[in-house]
Structure formats: structure tokens, C-alpha cells
Amino acid sequence: MKSAGRKLITAAALGTLAIAGLTACSMESTAPPAAGGGDGECVPEDLMIGYVNPSVTNQGWIIIGQGATDAAEERGVELRTFGPPTEGDAAGQVTVVQDLIAAGADALAIAPVDSSALVPAVEEANSAGVPVVNLDSYIDGGELASFVATDNYAAAQMQAEAVAEHINGTGKVILINGSQAYSTGRERRDGFVETMEEKYPDVTVLEVETEWDAQTAQQGLEDLLSANPDVVAVANAWDGATVAAVPVLAGESNDIYLIGFDGAADAIALMLKGDVDAIVAQRLYDIGHTAIDTAIDTACGEEVEERIDTGSVLLTPDNVEKFIDENPPIMREFIEKAS
Amino acid sequence: MTSKNDTRSGGGSLLHRLPAFPPWGAALIGALLVAIVVAIGNDAFLTSRNLSNIFAQTAVLAILATGQAFVMLTAGIDLSVAAVAALSATMLGVLTVANDLPWFVGLVVCLVVGAAIGALHGVLVGRLLLPAFIVTLGGLMVWRGVALQLTGGINTTGLADPIRWLGRGLVAGVPVPAIISVLVVAVSTLVIVKTKFGVGLRAIGGAEGAAARAGVPVLRYRITAYVICSVLACLGGIMLAGRLDSAGGNLAQGFELQVIAAAAIGGVSLFGGTGSPVGAFFGAILIGLIQNGMNLGGVSPFIQQIVSGGILVLAVGVDQFRKYLARRIL
Amino acid sequence: MSALNEAMTAVPLLEMRGVIKRFGGVTALDDINLRIDPGEVVALVGDNGAGKSTLSKVIAGVLQPEDGDVLVDGTAHKITGPTHARSLGIEVVYQDLALAPNLDIATNLFLGREIVRRGAFGWLNTRRMRAEAKEHLDSLDVNVPSLTTPVERLSGGQRQAIAISRATYGGHRLIVMDEPTAALGVRETAKVEQLITRLSERGISVLLVSHNMAQVKKITHRVLVLRRGRLVAERRTADVSAEDVVSLITGAREE
Numbered sequence: 001m002k003s004a005g006r007k008l009i010t011a012a013a014l015g016t017l018a019i020a021g022l023t024a025c026s027m028e029s030t031a032p033p034a035a036g037g038g039d040g041e042c043v044p045e046d047l048m049i050g051y052v053n054p055s056v057t058n059q060g061w062i063i064i065g066q067g068a069t070d071a072a073e074e075r076g077v078e079l080r081t082f083g084p085p086t087e088g089d090a091a092g093q094v095t096v097v098q099d100l101i102a103a104g105a106d107a108l109a110i111a112p113v114d115s116s117a118l119v120p121a122v123e124e125a126n127s128a129g130v131p132v133v134n135l136d137s138y139i140d141g142g143e144l145a146s147f148v149a150t151d152n153y154a155a156a157q158m159q160a161e162a163v164a165e166h167i168n169g170t171g172k173v174i175l176i177n178g179s180q181a182y183s184t185g186r187e188r189r190d191g192f193v194e195t196m197e198e199k200y201p202d203v204t205v206l207e208v209e210t211e212w213d214a215q216t217a218q219q220g221l222e223d224l225l226s227a228n229p230d231v232v233a234v235a236n237a238w239d240g241a242t243v244a245a246v247p248v249l250a251g252e253s254n255d256i257y258l259i260g261f262d263g264a265a266d267a268i269a270l271m272l273k274g275d276v277d278a279i280v281a282q283r284l285y286d287i288g289h290t291a292i293d294t295a296i297d298t299a300c301g302e303e304v305e306e307r308i309d310t311g312s313v314l315l316t317p318d319n320v321e322k323f324i325d326e327n328p329p330i331m332r333e334f335i336e337k338a339s
Numbered sequence: 340m341t342s343k344n345d346t347r348s349g350g351g352s353l354l355h356r357l358p359a360f361p362p363w364g365a366a367l368i369g370a371l372l373v374a375i376v377v378a379i380g381n382d383a384f385l386t387s388r389n390l391s392n393i394f395a396q397t398a399v400l401a402i403l404a405t406g407q408a409f410v411m412l413t414a415g416i417d418l419s420v421a422a423v424a425a426l427s428a429t430m431l432g433v434l435t436v437a438n439d440l441p442w443f444v445g446l447v448v449c450l451v452v453g454a455a456i457g458a459l460h461g462v463l464v465g466r467l468l469l470p471a472f473i474v475t476l477g478g479l480m481v482w483r484g485v486a487l488q489l490t491g492g493i494n495t496t497g498l499a500d501p502i503r504w505l506g507r508g509l510v511a512g513v514p515v516p517a518i519i520s521v522l523v524v525a526v527s528t529l530v531i532v533k534t535k536f537g538v539g540l541r542a543i544g545g546a547e548g549a550a551a552r553a554g555v556p557v558l559r560y561r562i563t564a565y566v567i568c569s570v571l572a573c574l575g576g577i578m579l580a581g582r583l584d585s586a587g588g589n590l591a592q593g594f595e596l597q598v599i600a601a602a603a604i605g606g607v608s609l610f611g612g613t614g615s616p617v618g619a620f621f622g623a624i625l626i627g628l629i630q631n632g633m634n635l636g637g638v639s640p641f642i643q644q645i646v647s648g649g650i651l652v653l654a655v656g657v658d659q660f661r662k663y664l665a666r667r668i669l
Numbered sequence: 670m671s672a673l674n675e676a677m678t679a680v681p682l683l684e685m686r687g688v689i690k691r692f693g694g695v696t697a698l699d700d701i702n703l704r705i706d707p708g709e710v711v712a713l714v715g716d717n718g719a720g721k722s723t724l725s726k727v728i729a730g731v732l733q734p735e736d737g738d739v740l741v742d743g744t745a746h747k748i749t750g751p752t753h754a755r756s757l758g759i760e761v762v763y764q765d766l767a768l769a770p771n772l773d774i775a776t777n778l779f780l781g782r783e784i785v786r787r788g789a790f791g792w793l794n795t796r797r798m799r800a801e802a803k804e805h806l807d808s809l810d811v812n813v814p815s816l817t818t819p820v821e822r823l824s825g826g827q828r829q830a831i832a833i834s835r836a837t838y839g840g841h842r843l844i845v846m847d848e849p850t851a852a853l854g855v856r857e858t859a860k861v862e863q864l865i866t867r868l869s870e871r872g873i874s875v876l877l878v879s880h881n882m883a884q885v886k887k888i889t890h891r892v893l894v895l896r897r898g899r900l901v902a903e904r905r906t907a908d909v910s911a912e913d914v915v916s917l918i919t920g921a922r923e924e
Contacts, residue, residue: 062492086480180639209639213592214583222392223634227383240585243496247507247584266496266585273497337437338496535783535791538772542780545771552751552767554781612771 042300044076047107049295050100052093054113054137055083060239060264060284061111064136066330067288068109075296080105088211090117097121101128107145107299109291111136115183131298135291138183145298148291148308150282152184155312156191156237159259159280162314163203163233164195166257166277170202171232174224176245178237179211188237188261206231210241217241221248233257239267239279246275263315263323265334271320272335279315285327286310362606363618365657369604369650370625377632384635391514395507397627398516399424399575399582403594404601404619405527406571409564411602412531414544414611415464415471417568419456419478421594422486424576425587427453429486431502431577432495432586442499449573456482457569461562479595487588494587498580506581516578520620523571527616540564544611600647601626604654625650680743682707682874683728683759683843688737690723690898697723699898701737705843708872710865712885712906715895716918721878724895725845728876729761730754758842762832762849770821774813775802777820778835805838809867826857830864837873844868845876850884862888882911894918 051068053061065081072079080100084092090113100108101124108125112118115138122142125132131145138147163173175192178185189207196203206228208220217240225231225248234249234256236242242260249256260267263281270276287310294304315323324332378384403420410417427449434445456478463474508515531537539560542550551557580586603609604625605618626647633643681704690698697720705711715721726732727739730748738745741757748754751761768777775798776783784794784801799816806813811830813823820828829849836844846865850858865875866888879885885892886906894902894917902917915921 207637208634213589214585215579215591215594218583219396219630220634222396223389223631226386226389226392227381227635240494240589243494243585244583247503247582251507266494269496334493337493533793533795535785535793538776538780538783538793541772542769542776545769546767549767549769550780552763554752612769 044296047077047296047299048103048105049077049079049292049299050097050103050105050108051079051081051292051295052096052100052108052110053081053083054088054093054111055086060262060282062334063265063284063327063331064111064288066328067285067290068292069288070328071289071292071296075293077296077299079292084113088113090114093118094121098124101125101130105130107131107133107295109133109135109295110139111291112139114181115140131295133291133295133298133304135287136184140183144306146294146304146306146308148287148294148310150287150312151309152187153191154309155261155280155282156188157195158312158314159188159235159261160192160195160200162259162278162280163235163257164200167203167232169200172204172206172228172230173233173235174206174208174221174228174231176208176217176221176234176236176241177210178241180209182212185212185237192235212238212240214240214244218244218248221245225252231256233259236260238262239264242267242276242279243270246270250275265331266338268315268320268324268331269335269338271315271317274317277316279320281313281315281323283310283312285331360661361618362608362614362658362661363621364606365654365661366605366618366621366625369654370621370628373625373628373632377628377635381632381635384632389631389635391512391517393624393627393631394517394520395514395582396631397623398514398520399579399591400594400597400601400626401520401620401623402523402571402575402578403598404605404623405524405616406568406575407598407602408605408607408614408616408619409527409531409540410471410568411607411609412540412544412611412614413561413564414547414609415561415564416475416599416609417460417478417565417572418472418475418595418599419460419482420568420572420575420598421591422479422481422483423453423456423569423572424579424594425590425592426456426482426486426489426576427573428576428580428586428590429489429495429588431580432498433489435499435502436495436497436586442501445499446502446577449577450570453569453573454566457566458562460569461565464565465558465561483588486590490587492588494585494589496585498584498586502577502581503584504581505578506583516582519574519578523574524616524620527567531615536560536563541612544608544613546612597626597647600651604651606654606658608658622654681705681740682709682742684738684740684743685728686738686740688727688734688739690720690727690732690734697898698727698734701900703893703900703903705874705876707842707874708869709891710869710875710877710889712889712892713876713878713895714880714882714885714892714914714918718897719895719918720898721895722847723898725761725847725876725878728754728843729759729845755841758840759845760836760841760843761845761847762829762836763847768820768828768832768835771819773817773819774806774823774831775799775816777831778802778805778838780835782839806834809834809837809864811864824857826853826860829853829857829861833861833864833868837868841873843874843876845878847878848880849877850881858884882914885914886911896920 049072053065069079082096084096093113108130110118110132118139119141122132122139126143133146133148134144135148177189180186193205196205206224208217208224210216234245236245239260239262243266245258249258258277260276260279263279263284267276267279271279290308290310297304383389407417407420431445431449434440434448435442460474460478463469464471505515510518539555542555543557543560547557576590579591601622602619605622607614607618629646630643683705685701685703688698688701713721727734730751730753739748746757769780779798784798786792786794802816811834813827820831850861862884868875877889889906892904892906892914893900
């Protein structure tokens, strides 16, 4: 019928106009906005730095975030912090990056959920002329102004040495790994396992695989312990596992050396209680602080170092108090809240 | 005159008896098979310590899957169970550790909040007729968000002794969580099979219109099912926190999928009307056995996921085949 | 077909006087006057859209009439809903049978009115329900393999029989049935027809909505013919032939 045909054409025309209009708008917003000042001419108040974290369910990230916030405040720039809507959501993180670019970020600091999934996001930032600082876990692609992180491999080596020393270079050790899809997971495993293989051949490493979740870590530990009651040490790739290991080891008759990785508040609280023997602590605050500092420098067009190792420290009951004091008061607050 | 109506299942050939095989039968047989396979491959499997671990480790899964069974019987689903577990554990941590309230007060408050959450789900699904999938998917995000917001993402450790006992205690050498899970499953099964409420739930799932016309209080029973599911989720969350000695918003992340898988493997139908908590129990055990076998053998969690997913599809397939067989025989 | 009181009983089980039902501007039932006596099987026939379904729903309490009286046992009632109708002894066997296919026969018979033991938990008295179910089914001569069989495993005719048994359990006296044998084969249809006859022998009345003239001739005592909302004819089944009824339906013959 004629009227139906006319309605169809009208609808199609309106639809096409709508799509064209929307496309035009979005195209405008992906064009890089004029940076305030651009080259070397750096007015802090005009700068906006985007900080993208993997999500905030892990305490370590809160301390990193605190370092980031403090750095931005110290230098007087605006910091916008976002994580993906759900933990481990790589696509969500990519969207966050795109949104920050569209909002006119002068530099980005990205801690990726997944080492390869964020590459396209970095490339987009590159073409928009927004410098990218990578923190914590390596993004293997795109142009990165700097990589600010703990040398996880070296830290894991330190962890292995601490264990080996305590057990006199011989015996069964359980290693609880994080997700091997993350570079951090791989580095922490390799640093530990390779040190044992090369330097302490009499040490047997039994591994538990997890996706960074405490429940799987605990179950894996229980199962391996039940099959190997003569285990002398337990090493963890992150402190969520360390904390989960404490109640399991509490039920063991023999004394098993427990060493963690990260330096999260709840693990430190347990160390103060005497339940954890050692922790290879990242300088989490420094990671956040340095990352944002570096990002601000890149936004101002300065040259920065390509790889910044924020280092790690082996915490034991002897030096843990000093470590807490060296860190901002928020850490002590967290430790108290956690106990 | 001999009555032609027999009140008990008649005899008849083996073929006629086969479909009477219960929906949870496949899960039980599957669990036994996996146990045998793992036992052959690992000397460490058949020790009392390892077996005791398995029952303790799967207790929380069994309890959450039992709660899920109530909801699934009404042809509903609750995707928020793991988030509710996390919220309840987080609340318990905040109340008892940060605010020094006595543990039983914290426990009661958490269970009451859980009941309220369940009631909310039930009303949205039963009265406003929103799809259960959407409502509880929203719940999954909202309740976990609330949990994270409560503590700013920080986990509480150092929970009260009785709470840790719920997760890790022993009674005459038997792990407390295992005892609790068996009790929960037993009572729930009795409710579903032997009470008016249970019949009503199954009728709602099987033919809601018929149930309504027959006078079954559909809305009331449906809300009750969601309340039971959330309360059991809270119980499980608290037990899990006690076992990990850590309560926070990231507890049991992603666990809801295992819960639904356990129930489905156990013969609880997503379409409603069939299944029992006994099945959820064996489904949970089956999943736990696979995890245990993989841990003992050092198999990567990726393979564990593939195997678990495969078992789920297989189990549902077996159940469908059983029903198909039943229809063909008559 | 006997056992029907030869003399009409003084008080009819159901009587309708001047019942009118309207939907907006449309008059679906226009001045309906009828009576049904205890133990009668009455056929309600008419073309599509004649108002059979509306009339059944008014009797069942699903719809309320705009005007007129509905009397049950001589007393006028405003039937407010299906539950009210049920309490007056009127029950309907729906097309979808209102059975839960996943539950067994005994459970279905008692659905919504289970026998429970004393106490707060609604604990089922399964043994008693099974015994009473057996007794009720035996009295209607309904054959099923076992009371624990899930209803979905029964044949169509058996399911119909269970639905009818359910409707008659608990002292209901008027059963309204809509095309109960439409989907059944010959043998099963015969069984259901026998069941309906047995109901009538026990003093239960049946209002049978049907398109099947052979069935009407076989088991009913009276035929009510609806055309465009009006009751255009009422005959004793024995007095009419199937062709006569068809003509009355289409209007080829007037009253």
C-alpha cells in the first residue's frame, strides 16, 4: 500500500541521518583535543592524567592508588582513576582507556588486566598523541613511554633464596602461583622455580595453579599438603594466597615456613601476629607515585626512563615495623583495620 | 475384585524400572567413576585426610547449590548467590572485627539481611514478573558492589573463633562444614519431598498455571524459595570466610557458575519441576573430586575448567536421555 | 442412561434466569435461561463465537454477568471467582487439564489441598493421600499403572481421566468440561465417555461443551443450543437426531 511504502522511506531516511549524525559526533570526539600548552609549556592545573587500574578489590592496589593520588596532588594536576566494571574484564579496561582519551587526558598510566588485550588501547593512545606509562604488569605492544614496576623476576629470586636459606637447600616446597596469563604471574613463578632449579637442585617445588583467587589457592594447598605431609615451606605469588594459607598451616603439627609476596596490609598484620615468616614486599606506594610522576613528566613533553624498577624488600619480623614507618600512614591504618 | 491401582511402583521388566532411576543418580555414578579414576592415578587420594578435605572443601558449594535447587525447582535461577555470600561475609567482618559486636549478633544480622535480599528478589520476580535471570544478574553486580563499598575493598582477617570453627572446626574428627552441609541437604530434601511447600514448589515449576488454579499460593512460595536461597548463600559465605579467615568483597568471585553447574549436574532442571538437593550435593562432590584430582596431579586450572564444563553438558545430556527413554518405553 | 430421576427434582442443581453478559458494546450472552438437574449430562453446543466458552466461564465464576440470576440449589449467588464456584460445588476441567506433568498421580489429585499431618510444617500424609486416591479412582473405575507414575507418562486419555477424577474429588457436583475428548483416539474417547456416564450415575452433573454430535447423542440427556449469544433451542437428546441439532446450530431450522 502506498502509505506503508512512504512510511518505510521516511524511516530509512531518518535512520540514515541519525547514523550519519552520530558518526560525525563520535569522530569529532576521537580527534585529539588541543593540549593545554603542548610542548614543554607545562601548566599543572591544566593537566588531566588518566589512571587505569585492573580494579580495586585487591588491597595492594589501594596502596598503589594512594601513591598515585598523592603524586597528582603534590604536583597539582587532575587525576581521574578508573577500573573496569568487573575484575579481570579486559574489554572493560580498553573501553575505560578509550573514554579517557576522548575526555582529553594529557597522559595515561595503565595497569593492565591482561598483557596483550590492552595493546590496541595503547595504540589508540599513541595515534591520539597521548603518552602512556605502563605500571605493574607489562603490556606487550604499542609505544610505551615507560614501564614502572617491581622487577617481579628478581623479587621472586629473592623469595626463593629466603626459602632455600631457611630450609638449608633441601626439601619439598609448595609454590602457589598466580594466573599465568599475567606477566606478573609468569615472572613470579619463573624467578622462583628457576632459582631453585639452578642453585638448589635438592629442593622439590610442588606447584598450585590459580587464577589469583584465595579459595583455589587454599584448596590446592590443602590437597598437596595432604599428599605430601613432609613439606617444609610454602611460598605464595601474592598475599591473598598467603592469608589463605595461614589457617591451613595452623593445623599442621610441624613448623612450615610461610613466605608471601606483595606486602598487603592483611598479610603484614598476620606477620605482626607471628603467623607469617617473611614477605617479599613490593614498594606499592612507590609504584603508584612514580607512575603518575612519570606520566606527568611525559605530558609535559620531558624525556623519561624506559624501565623504572621500584624495587622490593624482604620483610621479616625484624624489619617490618621500620617498613611500615617508611610508608605513608594509610598503610598502618589498613593494617589495623585488617586485624 | 482386585484393584488395578497399585500404590507402589510395580515390578515389571528391567526396562520398565530403568526410568525410575532418580535424577541425581547420574551425578552419584559420575562421582564414583571420577573417584575411581583419581584413586588409580594418585596414592594420596584414598587417605582419610584427603577425603575429609574434599567433603570440607565442597561443603560451601553444596550448601549454595542446595539453595539454588529451591529456586530452580520453580523454574527460576539465582545468579547472585556468590555475591550475597560475599556481602554477608563482609558484613560479618565489619560488624564483628571492626566494630567488635559479638559473633552471634553479627551472624544473625547477616542472615536477616540475606533473607531480606532474597525477599526482594522474590518480589521482583514473582510480583513484578521481571525475569529471574535479569533480576539476579543485577543482584550479582549490586550486592558485590555494596560489599566492596562497605570496606573500600579491604579484606578483614582475624575473625572470631566460632566463625572460624564453622569453616575449619572438627567434631569427632569430622570437619564441621561437612556436617553442616549434610544437615542442610538432608533437611532441604525432606522439605522438598515431604511437605506441602515442597509439592507446591515442584508444581510451580512443572505447570505454574495449573498450580495457581489448583490453589497453590504461587507468589508466597516463590518468594520463600528465593529467601531460602539467599539465606543459605549467607550461611555458605560465612563458612567460607571462616575457612579462609578472610572476609571481603572479592570472596567467592565467579563462584555462581560452579553453584549452578553443581545443581544442574545433580539433575536439578533449569526448566523447573525436577530435582532435589541430594543431586546438588553429589554434583558438588563431583566438581570437588575433579578439582582434587587435578590438584594432586598438578593439572592446570584451565584444564579443570574444560573438564568441569564438559561434565556439566554430559550430565544434562544423560538426564535428557533418561527422560527420553522413559517416554519411549511407555 | 438411567439413574436420572425421571421426575425432575424440585430444586435444580444450577439455574440461570435472564443472564446477560456484555463485553463493551458486544452482547455475548443474551437473556440466558437454563436449568441443570443433579446427575444430568447436558450438552452445550453452538458454532464458533456462539458464546459457549463465555457461558462456561460465567458458570465457573471466571466471568461475572451484567444482569440476571445464577442459582445454585435454589439460592441465588453472585459467584465472585473460581474459588467461590468451587466452594459451591462447581468445578471446571480445563483444556490444559490443570495437571502438573512432573508430579505423580496421587500428588496431582491432591494438588492445592494436600492432606497434612498435624503440626506447623505442612508435613504430607502421603500414605493417606495414596489410599484415598486409590479409593476414588477405583470408584470411578479409572485404571492407571501406579499412583506414583508421573502424569506426563500417562496417555492423553488417562490424563483426562485423572483431571476429571481430580475435579470430582471433594464432593463437587457440577463439572464443566470443554471438548474433553477432542485430542483423543477412539478407544480413549470411549473410556472418557464411560467415565462421564459413571459420574452421572453417582448424581454428579456434567455440562459438556462439544462439537461431536455422536458423542452428544451417546452420553447426554439434554442439549442446549447457543446461537449468537442466545439459547435458541433446548431438547431432550432422545428426541433429536444429530442432523436436527446441526440445523439448530446453523439456524437452518428455527425453534
